[in-house]
Amino acid sequence: MRQRHLFTKTRKEAPTDEVAKNAQLLIRGGFVHKEMAGVYDYLPLGLRVLNKITGIIREEMDKIGGQELLLSALQSKEVWEKSGRWSDGVIDVWFKSTLTHGAEVGLGNTHEEPLTALVGEHVSSYKDLPRYIYQIQTKFRNELRAKSGILRAREFLMKDLYSFSRTEEEFRLFYEECAAAYLRIFERVGLGELTYRTFASGGPFSDYSDEFQTLCDVGEDTIYVDEERRVAVNKEVYTDKTLDDLHLDKTRLVEKRGIEVGNIFPLGTRFSEALGLRYRDADGNDTPVVMGSYGIGPGRVMGTIVELYSDNRGIIWPESVAPFRVHLVALAGEEGKGVRTEAEKLYTLLVDAGIETLYDDREASPGEKLADADLIGIPWRVVVSEKTQAQHALEIKNRKTGATEMLGEKELFDELKTEN
């Protein structure tokens, strides 16, 4: 993409109404725009990152048998009354509205009820199970206080998968498969080293749940980490009995702050019973379906990456989620020296080679272009200038390591085609 055509611009200064590093850098770089507290727009650069993240999530969910669908955001009151969760006393984050003729509707904050009802229309036999269904969709939660930039929003994207199994054993197998898939996802988006499967409370549905906590000082949760075994315990369930049950040695646990980037938990038959999702087993018995719920917030993952990977010049995107692979910067000097011509040619070659490239073809000073490249944080910066032309080479710089090389065109492409 030509940067001349990009409708967003970078900013030198961060807005004063944002303190969170993720929001400051994402706004300065033109990745997101704040509409109101806890509500953010994803601009072209930000959407590219978000799509990279959801793409990875999708691949891993499909790999374990997930089927993607898209449920509505507007939800009917009836289905929620069946589970007893329509009341604001039970779920206090509801956004509700009223249709013209008076019917009440809710904006989805989660989707157990409508999906369970829907699945019931298609599943009636043990031969129809198990099923694993997910979506990547916008959730609405009327949080008392939005905070930490895009980490805690009132409107946010969420991947939510729901498992429908015949038995507790069958459920348990998938639960562990999904936990493994989650670890692969966090590995692939660049958070693997810092993300721990964390034992946590199960809320109203079960005795426990598993959170995926990424170590970060601005995290909302306090967790106790066993770095060697790569597991953690949330402070909310940190008792001697829990540690005993999990065979964890208290003396090896380290207190840390974590951002909850994912959460999986058993639902048992709580919703299948309430909404009449039953199946006929091989012996003809009518049995409630055993369910589980599995969430990841792609926007929160994006915010976490920014919190963790930046320097005083800007963001440092992991290659797997970067909006572009290469930032081609033409430092055009005097006209007639052919810098622009060479850069144009190189841009065409990069695009033809299928390398995602942001091409800074703007009329701007070198300082501004280089500062923008650092702020936007694309992994590889390639400069064409009079200086590089004098050396009959191209300059390639790695945003993360700062390593700079002068390479010929062929070597440049060899370098860029190598997966890192």
Place this chain on the structure above:
RNA sequence: CGGGGCGUAGUAUACCGGUAGUACGCCUGCUUUGGGAGCAGGUAGACCGAGUUCGAUUCUCGGCGCCCCGACCA
């Protein structure tokens, strides 16, 4: 929801009971081109409402909005 802070051009800020200044941005021209260039000219602003006052952007009250701490986060 309790506590605290804050609302001035697109952004960041300053001053003031007599309608606002600076920087960046943006526009025009010339110069400049490896770390947010220089000169000249131009563009653009007091969250809303009520009150006090001859006069309110400034003081008072209310509303709305934003941030932070706490609580909450199925």
